Amino acid sequence: MMKNVPITQSREWQQLQNDLGEQSFFEKTADFQYLAIKKPALVGNYLYCPYGPVADTPENFKKALKSLKELAKRENAFFIRIEPTDPNFTKYLGKNAKKSTDLNPKETWILDLTGTDDDLKQKLPSRLLRYYKNREKQGITIEKSHNPDDIKYLLDLQKALAKEKGISTFSENYLKTELKQPFATLYLVKQETGAILAAGLVFDDGTTRYNLQGAQSDEGRKLHATGILAIQLILDAKAAGKKFFDFWGIAPENAPKDHPWQGFTNFKKTFAGYEKNYAGTYDLIENPMKYKFYQFLRKIRRLI
Numbered sequence: 207m208m209k210n211v212p213i214t215q216s217r218e219w220q221q222l223q224n225d226l227g228e229q230s231f232f233e234k235t236a237d238f239q240y241l242a243i244k245k246p247a248l249v250g251n252y253l254y255c256p257y258g259p260v261a262d263t264p265e266n267f268k269k270a271l272k273s274l275k276e277l278a279k280r281e282n283a284f285f286i287r288i289e290p291t292d293p294n295f296t297k298y299l300g301k302n303a304k305k306s307t308d309l310n311p312k313e314t315w316i317l318d319l320t321g322t323d324d325d326l327k328q329k330l331p332s333r334l335l336r337y338y339k340n341r342e343k344q345g346i347t348i349e350k351s352h353n354p355d356d357i358k359y360l361l362d363l364q365k366a367l368a369k370e371k372g373i374s375t376f377s378e379n380y381l382k383t384e385l386k387q388p389f390a391t392l393y394l395v396k397q398e399t400g401a402i403l404a405a406g407l408v409f410d411d412g413t414t415r416y417n418l419q420g421a422q423s424d425e426g427r428k429l430h431a432t433g434i435l436a437i438q439l440i441l442d443a444k445a446a447g448k449k450f451f452d453f454w455g456i457a458p459e460n461a462p463k464d465h466p467w468q469g470f471t472n473f474k475k476t477f478a479g480y481e482k483n484y485a486g487t488y489d490l491i492e493n494p495m496k497y498k499f500y501q502f503l504r505k506i507r508r509l510i
Contacts, residue, residue: 208239212291213411214256215241218389225383231277237261238270244281248503249496253278254287256310257484267295284493290485302491311455312486317479319444319451326444329478334433341434345398348438350391354382359394360405363421393439395431404431408439414450415443
C-alpha cells in the first residue's frame with residue numbers, strides 16, 4: 207500500500223472531475239497510482255496528473271510513467287503534465303521532459319496532528335489561541351456548511367482579495383461543485399450581526415485535512431477572523447482523527463517581499479509545522495513538433 211497519496215490522485219478527486227464535466231483516467235496497481243485528466247489545448251489534448259503519479263520507489267515511478275505514456279498514445283495526447291510528489295524522481299523523467307510553470311504549490315506547510323491535545327496546543331500560536339478562546343466575547347461564531355449556495359460567501363470575500371493581491375479565483379460553479387463532494391466542508395466565521403468575517407473551504411481524506419480556499423473581510427482582519435478559523439479547522443481535524451493539516455501552499459524560499467503569497471506564508475509559519483517540498487510541474491513531451499507549435503501559440507496569445 208502506497209504512503210501519502212494526495213487527495214488529488216484519488217477516486218474521490220476523479221468524481222469531482224466527472225462532476226465538472228472532465229474526462230479522466232484512474233489507474234491503481236500494487237506499484238503505482240495515478241489520476242490523469244484529459245485537458246484541451248490549442249492544438250490538441252494533453253493529460254494532467256495533479257500531484258501525481260504516485261509511487262514509493264524509482265522503479266515503480268518509472269512503471270507509472272510507462273503506463274501514462276501508453277495512455278497518452280491511446281488518447282492522442284501530445285504531452286503529459288505531471289507533478290511528482292518526490293523531488294528526487296525528476297531525474298527519471300527522461301530527455302523529453304520540460305519544466306513548466308508550477309500549477310499546484312511546489313512548497314507547502316504541514317502541521318503534525320499526532321500526539322496528545324496538549325502536544326498540539328504547544329504548536330499553535332499563543333496569540334491566536336487567545337483570540338480563539340475570546341471569540342464569543344467578541345460576538346463571533348463559527349458554522350459549518352455543506353450547502354452549495356453558501357459558497358457565495360467565500361466567493362465574495364475571494365473576489366475582494368483577488369482584486370487586492372492581483373490573483374485569480376475559481377468560478378462559482380467550480381467552488382459549488384467542490385462543496386458538493388463528500389470530502390468538502392465550508393466554514394463560516396460570523397459576527398453577531400450576521401456579517402461574514404471569514405470563510406474557508408477544506409477537504410479531508412483518510413489522514414489529512416487540506417486547507418485549500420479561504421478569505422476574510424476587512425472587519426475580519428481587524429478581529430483576527432482567519433486566525434480564529436485556522437484554530438477551529440485544526441482542532442476539528444485533530445478531533446476527527448486526522449494525522450496532518452496541510453496549509454496548501456507557501457511562497458518559495460527567498461521569495462521577494464512583494465510575492466502575492468508572502469503574507470499567507472508568514473501567517474502559516476507561525477504554526478510549529480514543517481515545510482514539505484514537491485517536484486513541481488513538468489511536461490513530458492510525446493509529440494515535439496506539436497508541443498513546440500503549442501508553446502509558440504501560447505506566446506502569441508500572451509502578447510495579444
